[in-house]
Amino acid sequence: MKIVVIGIGLIGGSLVRDLRGLPERPSVLGMDKNPDHLDQALSLGLIDAPAEPADLATADLVIVSIPVDHVVRELPGLLAKVGEETLVIDAGSTKAPICQAVSGHEKRRNFLACHPIAGTEFTGPDAAISGLFQGKVNIICEVEQTAFRIQERALELFRHLGMRIRYMSPEAHDRHIAYVSHLSHISSFMLGKTVIEKEQNERDIFDMAGSGFESTVRLAKSSPAMWTPIFEQNRENVLETLDEYIANLQEFSDQLRENRYEDLYRQMDNTNRIKDILKGIPQQKQE
Amino acid sequence: MKIVVIGIGLIGGSLVRDLRGLPERPSVLGMDKNPDHLDQALSLGLIDAPAEPADLATADLVIVSIPVDHVVRELPGLLAKVGEETLVIDAGSTKAPICQAVSGHEKRRNFLACHPIAGTEFTGPDAAISGLFQGKVNIICEVEQTAFRIQERALELFRHLGMRIRYMSPEAHDRHIAYVSHLSHISSFMLGKTVIEKEQNERDIFDMAGSGFESTVRLAKSSPAMWTPIFEQNRENVLETLDEYIANLQEFSDQLRENRYEDLYRQMDNTNRIKDILKGIPQQKQE
Numbered sequence: 220m221k222i223v224v225i226g227i228g229l230i231g232g233s234l235v236r237d238l239r240g241l242p243e244r245p246s247v248l249g250m251d252k253n254p255d256h257l258d259q260a261l262s263l264g265l266i267d268a269p270a271e272p273a274d275l276a277t278a279d280l281v282i283v284s285i286p287v288d289h290v291v292r293e294l295p296g297l298l299a300k301v302g303e304e305t306l307v308i309d310a311g312s313t314k315a316p317i318c319q320a321v322s323g324h325e326k327r328r329n330f331l332a333c334h335p336i337a338g339t340e341f342t343g344p345d346a347a348i349s350g351l352f353q354g355k356v357n358i359i360c361e362v363e364q365t366a367f368r369i370q371e372r373a374l375e376l377f378r379h380l381g382m383r384i385r386y387m388s389p390e391a392h393d394r395h396i397a398y399v400s401h402l403s404h405i406s407s408f409m410l411g412k413t414v415i416e417k418e419q420n421e422r423d424i425f426d427m428a429g430s431g432f433e434s435t436v437r438l439a440k441s442s443p444a445m446w447t448p449i450f451e452q453n454r455e456n457v458l459e460t461l462d463e464y465i466a467n468l469q470e471f472s473d474q475l476r477e478n479r480y481e482d483l484y485r486q487m488d489n490t491n492r493i494k495d496i497l498k499g500i501p502q503q504k505q506e
Numbered sequence: 507m508k509i510v511v512i513g514i515g516l517i518g519g520s521l522v523r524d525l526r527g528l529p530e531r532p533s534v535l536g537m538d539k540n541p542d543h544l545d546q547a548l549s550l551g552l553i554d555a556p557a558e559p560a561d562l563a564t565a566d567l568v569i570v571s572i573p574v575d576h577v578v579r580e581l582p583g584l585l586a587k588v589g590e591e592t593l594v595i596d597a598g599s600t601k602a603p604i605c606q607a608v609s610g611h612e613k614r615r616n617f618l619a620c621h622p623i624a625g626t627e628f629t630g631p632d633a634a635i636s637g638l639f640q641g642k643v644n645i646i647c648e649v650e651q652t653a654f655r656i657q658e659r660a661l662e663l664f665r666h667l668g669m670r671i672r673y674m675s676p677e678a679h680d681r682h683i684a685y686v687s688h689l690s691h692i693s694s695f696m697l698g699k700t701v702i703e704k705e706q707n708e709r710d711i712f713d714m715a716g717s718g719f720e721s722t723v724r725l726a727k728s729s730p731a732m733w734t735p736i737f738e739q740n741r742e743n744v745l746e747t748l749d750e751y752i753a754n755l756q757e758f759s760d761q762l763r764e765n766r767y768e769d770l771y772r773q774m775d776n777t778n779r780i781k782d783i784l785k786g787i788p789q790q791k792q793e
Contacts, residue, residue, distance in 0.1 A: 336714060336715075336716040337716060337717075338716065338717075338718070339717075340718075355716070356713050356714065358714065385713055385714075395705070395714050396714060398700070398701045398704055398705060399701060399705075399714045399715040399716070399719045400714070400715075400716060400718060400719060402697065402700065402701070403697060403718050403719045403722040403723070404718065405755070405758060406693050406697050406722060406755075407722050408758075408773070408774050408777050409751060409754040409755050409758060410689065410690060410693050410751065411777040411780040412754050412773060412776070412777045413685070413689065413747065413750050413751045413754050414685045414686060414689070414780075415776075415777065415779060415780065415783070416750070416754075417685055417747070417750065418682070418685060418686075425783050425784065426643055426672055427623060427643065427645065427672075427682050427683060427686050427687070428623075428686040428687075428783075428784070429623040429624060429625065429642070429686075429687060430624075430625075430626075431625070431627075431687060431690050431691065431724075431725050432686045432687060432690045433784055434721045434722070434724050434725070435690040435693060435694050435721070435722055435724070435725060436690070436780055436784070437718075437721050437722070438718050438721070438722060439774075439777050439778070439780045440778060440780060440781045440784075441774075441778075443770075443771045443772075443774035443775045443778070444771075446774060447767050447770050447771045447774070448767075450762055450767075450770060451762075451765075451767055454762060454765075457762065458759060458762060458763060460700065460704070461755065461758070461759045461762070462759065463700050463703070463704065464696060464697065464700045464755065465752060465755050465756060465759065467696040467699050467700050467703075468692070468693075468696050468748065468751065468752050468755070469752060471692060471695075471696055471748070472745060472748045472749065472752065475737055475738075475741060475744065475745060475748070476745060478738075478741075480734050480735075480737075480738055483730075483734050483737060484730045484731075484734045485730075486695070486699060487695050487726075487728075487730035487733060487734070488730045489699070489702075490695050490698040490699045490702065490726050491726070491727060491728075491730065492702060493698040493701075493702065493723055493726045493727060494727045496702070496712055496715075497712065497715070497720055497723070497724075497727075
């Protein structure tokens, strides 16, 4: 089995880390615009060698794990170069623009649109970890556009990675993910910004910051190069979630300003229901 | 040594868990308005017996770990009943209203105003854990108002718990803590609320929610009974931080609406600096 991974960062690197454990050890070739990342991936043993464009035609699997603006720009050209039996997957956090970019493509049936819900706030090949996808959800969009035998091979790989599959339309994916992922990142980035702007003396921040602040602001460490194009591609949905979030914060602020403490209590009490919802996450993982 | 703990939840319970390990094993008596919590604290071995009001006069240490509205209401009466040598500490997340409540009190010099920056989103005696305070900061306010020999005994206890001490005025405490703790809780509560309101089908939430959402929304599990009075007591500071947070979110939203992606990128890139600030937290812990 021959794997070509395009973009060897946290996601691409973690995928090949686990895929190297397949019964028939695959050969893994890599491409990355950043020559340092390519060197690191080699010395970390994530890839066996750099990939040449010609390798796309003979690859069994091509993993496209690059920022979503690059996916939209480069996927059509990459897809044109792959072999008849090559499976191409992506891992982008937006699905409608990516599916649209290859809609009607002569090799559309070689591509499976994926979003593995897994990651950390870190980037680059040295952020790649084993078992990252174990028990996590992989959202597959427009599955009917992919050749059946190629779907089957993809599912086998995802089973090896320990992933749970959910099928969804690209539009539904982008709408829901705006709430449970994209909005969290904005809320965290703006929290970090607000605190940094205010606290000129950083010692005051980290001395008084507890684990609560640390967890709420964690996503503000994320890569702007990855997230700017995600917000651009999912602009309409993100703007809608942001409007609702700001309206809720404004309502909270108004209630506090007007000393309406029973209303504040009730809001927080209702939101405590998130406990049960979050409990669902690990339980589902053990399926 | 005789300890009376008033309010045996996460903080009170965790404090006595560790203080039981003092060389001369102290006797620990407890009070709690919730009879179930008192029973649990007994059966968990956190306390030896329920406390009587008369125990306040003979206690060496009284820990007041109840919601901040109860502290303000009950601390003056409790303080009036303690012995000449009793050390009284609180653990409230607001300091100005609490210090004001006992300002000029005949036993003011027996009280040390504290805020240990430690906790989890859980509540009750069964949430109490050992080592919770190890390496954490304890903010002490108006130290000059406490008798010197009583301060010394407090510092010895905090050393046993592994805490790092910082001294601050109640006003500075309340202003800074609004940013690094109170605002995080509101941002998290409102994120949870926004997502719950939108996602009628909860299965969609937990299936698509990754660790990013989980960490950002974690504080939305916190107790409204504890947090409503904190927001009330720190109303002015919290309103100011909230206004700034909303303004930053609104600016982000405007930039996205106007397709100003370079501005979005720059904001996130500047906020990435939070990495270095957060790195300070564990480093400081190892001092």
